Amino acid sequence: xxxxSNTDTNWETKSVSSLGWNQSQIQPLKDFLIDKHTKSFMxxxxxxxxxxxxxxxxxxxxxxxxNSAGKTLVATMTGIAxxxxxxxxxxxxxxxxxxxxxxxxxxxxxxxTSRNLLTMTSGLNDNSELVLTSNLTYLxxxxxxxxxxxxxxxxxxxxxxxxxxxxxxYFNAKLKNKIGMDGFWNNGLIYKIYxxxxxxxxxxxxxxxxxxKWKNEQIINETFFNESINTSQNINPSYGYLWWLNGKxxxxxxxxxxxxxxxxxxxxxxxxxxxMGAEDQRIYVIPSKKMVIIRMGDASDPxxxxxxxxxxxxxxxxKINAVIN
Numbered sequence: 001x002x003x004x005s006n007t008d009t010n011w012e013t014k015s016v017s018s019l020g021w022n023q024s025q026i027q028p029l030k031d032f033l034i035d036k037h038t039k040s041f042m043x044x045x046x047x048x049x050x051x052x053x054x055x056x057x058x059x060x061x062x063x064x065x066x067n068s069a070g071k072t073l074v075a076t077m078t079g080i081a082x083x084x085x086x087x088x089x090x091x092x093x094x095x096x097x098x099x100x101x102x103x104x105x106x107x108x109x110x111x112x113t114s115r116n117l118l119t120m121t122s123g124l125n126d127n128s129e130l131v132l133t134s135n136l137t138y139l140x141x142x143x144x145x146x147x148x149x150x151x152x153x154x155x156x157x158x159x160x161x162x163x164x165x166x167x168x169x170y171f172n173a174k175l176k177n178k179i180g181m182d183g184f185w186n187n188g189l190i191y192k193i194y195x196x197x198x199x200x201x202x203x204x205x206x207x208x209x210x211x212x213k214w215k216n217e218q219i220i221n222e223t224f225f226n227e228s229i230n231t232s233q234n235i236n237p238s239y240g241y242l243w244w245l246n247g248k249x250x251x252x253x254x255x256x257x258x259x260x261x262x263x264x265x266x267x268x269x270x271x272x273x274x275x276m277g278a279e280d281q282r283i284y285v286i287p288s289k290k291m292v293i294i295r296m297g298d299a300s301d302p303x304x305x306x307x308x309x310x311x312x313x314x315x316x317x318x319k320i321n322a323v324i325n
Contacts, residue, residue, distance in 0.1 A: 006180030067277030
């Protein structure tokens with residue numbers, strides 16, 4: 001497995017022809033990506049770049065928002081803080097933030113652990129995405145209801161409190177700088193979003209492919225990472241610790257309580273795990289193929305932007321499959 005340098009821009013490549021892929025299907029894939037408002041697209045195999053494309057005026061050095069794909073960065077930092085014995089995800093959130101971080105009765109607030117925030121099972125009211133104490137009211141007991149909600153951001157406060165420093169400073173020291181990423185957190189009132197160039201997203205995808213190991217250093221311990229990419233609760237099988245999981249027998253989507261039968265992305269490999277953000281920001285990881293795929297850009301369907309999985313995923317994977325199979 002190849003890892004790019006942290007100190008220069010060199011990144012080894014591998015040709016499409018050397019992999020035996022169908023070169024005639026590369027242009028249809030690019031045409032599809034352009035048509036779907038993509039800004040950048042990368043495929044890594046064994047860490048080497050096979051495709052790196054920029055569209056619609058985007059450039060290699062340009063930054064773009066990860067949106068909710070960045071949740072996986074927060075999950076990783078939570079695991080790092082746990083392995084440094086700064087926190088335990090099984091402890092209640094108020095151990096780190098103090099009582100009254102929600103507007104729930106204390107007995108209900110005390111049911112919420114960091115694991116509940118990692119798994120989207122806090123039970124807090126999801127009527128508003130604005131994470132203000134006044135909005136964090138009781139809807140269900142923690143662990144009994146899955147709902148995709150911005151309250152996961154409280155994990156950033158937990159990690160910051162546990163490490164006794166600003167979350168971004170801890171993130172920079174323990175993750176960003178170690179794997180050579182660029183980028184920054186934009187801490188907006190509603191959304192706390194990471195922005196970076198495309199190769200930085202690919203670096204994190206490569207770390208994820210290698211179960212948290214970068215070169216010779218285990219950045220995030222493999223046990224926690226494996227927990228992150230396996231079913232984390234019994235309500236939505238297709239959700240880990242802020243990672244989306246393919247190949248399960250059912251899934252739920254943001255903003256709904258409906259359970260859909262079948263796999264999250266039926267045309268993608270069943271083993272795939274993915275970071276998914278609004279407007280189709282994507283990191284797909286396919287372990288058996290040693291493959292990482294990155295997509296950044298505007299929403300594939302501007303009239304119906306999705307918060308996570310969308311029909312775009314199946315359509316894109318049909319194009320990818322035509323190339324790689």
